[in-house]
Amino acid sequence: MAGGSTQGPELTLPATAGENPQSSGVAGSNTTVTGSAGSQGTLSPWARFTKSSPLVALILQRFALSVALLFAVSLLIFGGVEALPGDFATTYLGQSATPQAVANIRKDLGLDQPAATRYFQWLGGALQGDFGTSWASKNSVSEQIGKRLGNSLFLAFFAAIISIPLAVGLGMLAVHFRDRLPDRLINVVSLAAISLPEFFIGYLLIMFFAVQTGIATFPATVYDTMTIGERLSAIALPTATLVLVVLAHMMRMTRAAILNVMSSAYVETAELKGLSGLRIIAKHAAPNAIAPVVNVIALNLAYLVVGVVVVEVVFVYPGMGQYMVDAVTVRDMPVVQACGLIFAALYIFLNMMADIIAIIANPRLRHPR
């Protein structure tokens, strides 16, 4: 990947490239474009801007690319939904579909119009934040998504603020006690957690904390009239499950990234200066390991919002994933498309943020050769 040509040996992390090919690829291609423009000597306004404030230029480019990507994704989502077998009318009516009823519904929903027309209508609405009405329940999709997305973000937020510091902290600890008991322990436990499917972890937690001891709230249904305290108690078990699921990934990445930096010359210098182990890790090694760690964190954050359908089902939590699955089942296209687009936007946004943070954290990425 791009890392080979632009980065020093201490930052060549094969694991990073493997973890997040998409974002590093994008960053890499950006770099090449600016580089070639600069070397040609004919300075367009954009090239001059690139020269004078390379950071802003890079970020702007990265942002433009994200928008383009989102458009491409919207096309893919629409196409994919179109390609699903069976349409809304037959699926919604299920076993009780009469030809008459099917025809009525299709006409009402404008399904008789060409796909291109429908795509642009949909996109036009989506750009204004209007995702139309659900075909099945006739509710406003934006309104429903507002609620569901709020729930998902609420859960993801708490899972994130527990798991990220925990993962980074544990990663640093593991490096500090490298190959000694605490390191091994952290490794084994996190590997065990990552090896268990999330529904299984969920069921285990339910069994212990809800069924046998009865100390935790179950099911984790949340609704409007709940107080914040009740909400927090309701999400305790799903949050714990999510923390266990994402912890290992981030922790191991932190450990690997820091270890990589630890073998470089300047860390040796710091050691020779007589600095304490933890201080070296925190002040000297960690900042240089930010890029790969941030990438993994971004991926896991995205997962916490869009990938937790199973956890939502197990804990009866009304989040986005469940909403989308319900919609796919009956081919409720406006909802499926809206969910797909929002999920894609989240992924793209988080990856973009990770790239930007990586660029800020590592000045060398701004000045490619």
Added chain:
Amino acid sequence: MTEYKDFLAQQVMLGKMNRREFMGRAAAFGITLAAAGTMFDTAAKAQEPKRGGHLKLGLEGASATDSRDPAKNLSQFMFVTSRTWGDMIVETDPLTGKAVPALAESWEPSADAATWTFTIRKGVKFHDGKELTVDDIVKTLERHTDEKAESGALGVMKSIKEIKADGDKLVLVLSEGNADLPLLLTDYHLVVQPNGGLDNPDAMIGTGPYKVTSFEPGVRATFERNQDDWRTDRGFVDSVELIAMNDATARIAALSSGQVHFINRVDPKTVDLLKRAPTVEILNTSGRGHYVFIMHCNTAPFDNNDLRLALKYAMDRETMVQKILGGYGKVGNDFPINGTYALFPEGIEQRAYDPDKAAFHYKKSGHSGSVLLRTSDVAFPGAVDAAVLYQESAKKAGIEIEVKREPGDGYWSNVWNVQPFSTSYWGGRPTQDQMYSTAYTSKADWNDTRFLREDFDKLILAARAELDEAKRKDMYRTAAMMVRDEGGLILPMFNDFVNASTKQIKGYVHDIGNDMSNGYVATRVWLDA
């Protein structure tokens, strides 16, 4: 011993056994008179409903796409929801399945059963305080007749030609006589709404025992007791909460940890594990729903009655009930009616697994090579396993069945009612007539066995208008025999509705009409602290 005691106690609680009968049975079982007396009193006391409390139900089948409009209710969750806030014009008796008064106090057919006059109850109030009038009922029925309302009851309403109010009576004129009309009006979509729901079909305002206090599709619904309810024999708890729980394990966990009082759809595979929990009670009710293997009578090779008979004899029904339903069901006899229907034709010989007869008919059919059966687990729970079981039992008769597993997604549009041999599921219908005219008459919308017989159509039509019960029963017997011996239906089993509750729940009515006490579970049970 204890099981029998429990059974006796349950009979008393359900009001199925009086004191004398109970003492007799108990004495026959060697229980002393004094002990039996105490037992009866305890059981009888438990029968008296207690009021108050907050009832929580964890239900499968909710979706974020559920509609508030009862006309569009499809899921199990919405079925219970609308039954909790709304009332029908007519209800069914839970034990006999006959029509009983609800918002209509009484009714009268004309001699040809084509014109029906309903007397509507007075003094009933909607949740918003407005008094129920005949006009509301007329508008309700009209709305469900309108195709734009996309009502699930449209098929039921088709035979009604005219809906009008005659003073404070409701008059329905049918296109042809139908002795079962009151039963058609029990369809769960036909909830009576103010002005028929024309102003706001989504308002969830009705005349039922509970008022809706909140509703989030696919998440939860809450209710409070309607203080002005026109009936006193229902609505015992103060408030009800329905929670959407689509995951079977989540439902079981919620029930065994006491977070909910009742769950539906207990998997036959886990029911024995659940039974071990001391606080849990399994509630299984015989139902009309049936799991079927359907052959198209007009498509080769299934256009050959000998092949159809061979495939019928090659089915091991007992094993199916044991293995696929975990014993929670009854064997079927290749016609879609069982003893829960009024006018059930008794005395028809039970078809049994008979490899020799199967081989005989198979040989006679002249068919060779394998028979392709398409299936998917969405057809009914365990459908793929059932197909493989069937493959095994047919093999012993020398019939080779090739099982093809189809994707569940799109099964109902691409396989069922399209491919000549597939697995499927049928829920029951309120009447035999409806069952036959939905799926077995030539012009039926879902004639999924392609059973096209003019004499059969005529018979069903004649039986529909026949008011003499004995004659009618005879006609349905003939109809059953035709489907059983010449139709394309292989019906190995009727599934029980398997629900479970905590022991706090009392008064659960095993309603033969439909699952979850015919949807009335929340309005009929009470909580015993």
